[in-house]
Amino acid sequence: MELRQFKYFVAIVDCGSLSRAAQQLFVAQSALSKQMAELEGELGTPLLLRSRNGVTVTEAGKVFYEYAQGITKQVGDAKAAVHVAADSVVGSVVAALPQSVSPMIALPLMRAAARRYPDVVFHLNEELTGNMADQLLRGRVDVAIFSPTMPAEDIAFTPLVEEDFVFLESPQDPRALPPGDVSIEEATARPLVWPANAHGHCTRWLVDAVLEAAGQPPARVAAEINSVYTLKAAVEAGLGATIMPLGLAQREVREDRLRAHRIDSPAMFRTLGLCVSVHLPTTNAKRAICNLIGDVIRDLCTSGQWEGTRLAAPAGKARKEVRASVPRPPSPLQPRR
Structure with a gap:
C-alpha cells in the first residue's frame, strides 16, 4: 500500500464521490478509480460500493477509513516536524473532549490556545466516549480528556481533576425528593435517564461500579440518550432523573430548572485527566497543548468556575491531602436535610 492510496481513500469518503474527490485532489477520476481498485485488490475486500449517486462505504471500508485518517495525519505531522526548529511550537494538534466535559472547558481552552500558541493549528472534537479510545489509538486524536478506563498498556493517563456526581431531577416532577443529600438507594430507587452503555465510560460505567461495590444492582434504565443536551432536557421535562x-448541569441548577442532590457516598466521583497514546511521538505542539489543558483545568477548578471539582491527587499523594489544599467553591446544592 502507498501513502497516496490512504490519502485518496480518505478524500473519497469525505467527498462522497469519486468525481468530487478527483477535483479536490487534482487527479484524473480514472487514475483515482484505478488506485482504489488496486487497494481493494491488495486488501482482498471491497471498501467502496459505487453507484450513480456516489459511493457508499462498506463495513470493511469504515474500519479502514479510521486507520487511513490516522496514518495520513501522522505522516503530515512528521513532515511538519522535520521542517521546523527543535524548540519551535508549531504544527497541528487534535484534542478530543467527551460531551460530559466539553461544556465546561471547550471555550476556555480554545481561547487559551489561540492566545498562547498562535502558530499551532488546534482542533477540538466533542465526541461520544465510546469513539474516543479508538480514535486515540489509531492516531486520529493526539490527546483526550477521559477517565482512567482506557488500556494502560496503550494509553498514558495523567490525573487532573476529581468531579463529584449528583442526583439530578426536575423540581416539577411529582416524584421529586425534598432538598438535601440522598443515599445511593434513594438515587437509584426509580429508573434513570442514561447515556447508552457503549458511551457511558465517563459517567454510567463509574456509577454502576460504585453500585456494585456497595452491593447494589445496576441502576434501572428509563431511557438511553446519547446527547448530554437532550438528556438534560429530558430530565428537566420530568421524563426521569439522572x-x-x-x-455539567450547573447553569440549569442555578436557574432552578434542575434540582441537584449530593449523593451520600464518598466514592461517587470521577477522575478526569490527560490521555495520550504511548505508541505515538510527542511533538513540541502536542506537549504544549497538554500542558495548556492542565493549566486551564486547574484554573477552572480552583477559581470555582467548574463547580463540584477539586484537583486530583498527584502520583504518590493521598487524595485527602489534595482535598485539604484546594478550597471548595460555593455550591448551588440545597442544604443538608
Missing part, C-alpha cells in the same frame, strides 16, 4: 457531574 446521575451526572454537577458541573
